[in-house]
Amino acid sequence: xxxxxxxxxxxxxxxxxxxxxxxxxxxxxxxxxxxxxxxxxxxxxxxxxxxxxxxxxxxxxxxxxxxxxxxxxxxxxxxxxxxxxxxxxxxxxxxxxxxxxxxxxxxxxxxxxxxxxxxxxxxxxxxxxxxxxxxxxxxxxxxxxxxxxxxxxxxxxxxxxxxxxxxxxxxxxxxxxxxxxxxxxxxxxxxxxxxxxxxxxxxxxxxxxxxxxxxxxxxxxxxxxxxxxxxxxxxxxxxxxxxxxxxxxxxxxxxxxxxxxxxxxxxxxxxxxxxxxxxxxxxxxxxxxxxxxxxxxxxxxxxxxxxxxxxxxxxxxxxxxxxxxxxxxxxxxxxxxxxxxxxxxxxxxxxxxxxxxxxxxxxxxxxxxxxxxxxxxxxxxxxxxxxxxxxxxxxxxxxxxxxxxxxxxxxxxxxxxxxxxxxxxxxxxxxxxxxxxxxxxxxxxxxxxxxxxxx
Amino acid sequence: xxxxxxxxxxxxxxxxxxxxxxxxxxxxxxxxxxxxxxxxxxxxxxxxxxxxxxxxxxxxxxxxxxxxxxxxxxxxxxxxxxxxxxxxxxxxxxxx
Numbered sequence: 001x002x003x004x005x006x007x008x009x010x011x012x013x014x015x016x017x018x019x020x021x022x023x024x025x026x027x028x029x030x031x032x033x034x035x036x037x038x039x040x041x042x043x044x045x046x047x048x049x050x051x052x053x054x055x056x057x058x059x060x061x062x063x064x065x066x067x068x069x070x071x072x073x074x075x076x077x078x079x080x081x082x083x084x085x086x087x088x089x090x091x092x093x094x095x096x097x098x099x100x101x102x103x104x105x106x107x108x109x110x111x112x113x114x115x116x117x118x119x120x121x122x123x124x125x126x127x128x129x130x131x132x133x134x135x136x137x138x139x140x141x142x143x144x145x146x147x148x149x150x151x152x153x154x155x156x157x158x159x160x161x162x163x164x165x166x167x168x169x170x171x172x173x174x175x176x177x178x179x180x181x182x183x184x185x186x187x188x189x190x191x192x193x194x195x196x197x198x199x200x201x202x203x204x205x206x207x208x209x210x211x212x213x214x215x216x217x218x219x220x221x222x223x224x225x226x227x228x229x230x231x232x233x234x235x236x237x238x239x240x241x242x243x244x245x246x247x248x249x250x251x252x253x254x255x256x257x258x259x260x261x262x263x264x265x266x267x268x269x270x271x272x273x274x275x276x277x278x279x280x281x282x283x284x285x286x287x288x289x290x291x292x293x294x295x296x297x298x299x300x301x302x303x304x305x306x307x308x309x310x311x312x313x314x315x316x317x318x319x320x321x322x323x324x325x326x327x328x329x330x331x332x333x334x335x336x337x338x339x340x341x342x343x344x345x346x347x348x349x350x351x352x353x354x355x356x357x358x359x360x361x362x363x364x365x366x367x368x369x370x371x372x373x374x375x376x377x378x379x380x381x382x383x384x385x386x387x388x389x390x391x392x393x394x395x396x397x398x399x400x401x402x403x404x405x406x407x408x409x410x411x412x413x414x415x416x417x418x419x420x421x422x423x424x425x426x427x428x429x430x431x432x433x434x435x436x437x438x439x440x441x442x443x444x445x446x447x448x449x450x451x452x453x454x455x
Numbered sequence: 456x457x458x459x460x461x462x463x464x465x466x467x468x469x470x471x472x473x474x475x476x477x478x479x480x481x482x483x484x485x486x487x488x489x490x491x492x493x494x495x496x497x498x499x500x501x502x503x504x505x506x507x508x509x510x511x512x513x514x515x516x517x518x519x520x521x522x523x524x525x526x527x528x529x530x531x532x533x534x535x536x537x538x539x540x541x542x543x544x545x546x547x548x549x550x551x
Binding site: 077218 | 538547
């Protein structure tokens with residue numbers, strides 16, 4: 001597949017050809033189910049002309065059905081563009097196809113979509129990761145040049161790792177959330193999933209910047225990173241030692257390859273420890289579910305989407321929501337309602353807010369000595385469909401990605417290689433808030449070193 | 456065991472979500488397992504930490520209170536709403 005950087009050099013007529021070819025390829029590779037259109041036998045959604053970018057099904061594109069992978073939003077038509085979509089259009093890109101996702105971005109495997117599952121292009125018996133599994137699978141399968149996803153607890157980085165792509169989560173506030181279906185507003189960020197680091201930097205530059213429509217958008221002028229990529233700059237990179245020890249053998253082996261590559265690229269490696277990931281997971285599932293229970297109260301069958309027929313208003317609310325939401329979404333709404341309810345608020349929600357400070361402080365301590373942090377993305381490579389039936393076990397698979405969202409920091413998942421079964425394994429670099437330039441510089445240096453070693 | 460049948464009923468009422476009667480037992484068990492897990496936060500010393508959190512310096516900004524309307528958006532939403540009439544959403548009777 002042509003890279004994003006190459007596509008930007010194409011003439012208008014070549015782009016039209018590219019779009020046609022892409023449509024044929026998407027039709028041919030229907031079995032993967034990366035796009036909602038592949039799963040519903042519909043024509044690929046389009047909006048304006050331009051270099052095609054696949055869009056996760058929770059980002060508003062004017063006139064498209066945008067459903068967050070949920071039954072409750074069937075029939076909803078987006079009435080406006082998300083800011084990131086307008087930004088794409090201004091730069092000559094165009095939204096092209098809706099990528100499959102876990103319902104309301106709640107999941108780590110894309111098994112919780114109303115439309116059915118997306119397959120991992122490297123092994124059809126395995127999940128692509130989630131919740132942006134469709135975006136990662138589309139890029140990995142060569143049926144998208146690049147895609148947008150959203151990351152609340154790892155939903156860009158983990159599927160990128162499982163599918164062998166690059167996935168980047170920006171600093172909280174760098175990319176506008178206006179027009180993104182809200183899951184957990186203090187954690188959600190939109191970001192790029194691409195074939196390589198440079199494409200990720202290009203797409204990040206296109207979508208980043210202040211937006212008055214989003215009151216949590218950082219009011220800082222955006223400084224382009226893609227024009228100033230310097231992979232030769234030497235940095236101090238902290239490896240999280242206890243994560244390395246906990247991860248499975250395949251992941252540890254690839255992480256060690258990554259560390260070696262960073263060293264031979266001239267970076268200084270230091271070792272640090274983080275509190276047990278169990279505390280991150282506990283903090284995340286309190287805060288994310290609390291915010292979700294509030295955010296998802298808007299889906300009640302009155303104004304948009306699916307309404308269940310009922311004789312009175314109260315039953316209409318109850319039935320629309322009970323039939324419209326899937327099991328995981330209901331579980332998280334109930335959990336969020338619990339941690340916010342009178343009598344439990346202090347013991348759970350307030351405690352999690354306090355723990356969030358502790359997690360952020362830990363990062364700040366490490367960044368006193370290091371420019372970047374290097375850690376695994378997930379404890380294992382892509383797992384098989386249906387292998388994590390226990391919700392808690394699924395939550396544990398987010399162990400290494402969620403602390404970054406809690407602290408609001410930027411991170412990028414980079415392919416480190418494949419295990420003996422041919423499954424990709426990713427490693428993530430993490431930077432200080434607004435440290436995207438360091439992040440991409442380090443990522444590019446790692447990517448080049450690894451490619452050099454392979455080739 | 457924090458969550459029992461009575462508390463689940465209360466949570467269902469608060470969140471306007473209902474669990475099928477044949478799945479109640481399983482739902483209670485799963486919720487308790489998750490609540491039991493998140494209680495490990497009690498092991499941390501959090502006495503010095505603040506109870507509110509924001510990653511934004513100075514908090515979120517205030518906006519001028521200027522009303523603005525985009526008719527196109529309203530029309531699109533009404534057109535695709537489950538039921539609408541004369542630019543209103545229609546819902547079942549509220550007062551019996």
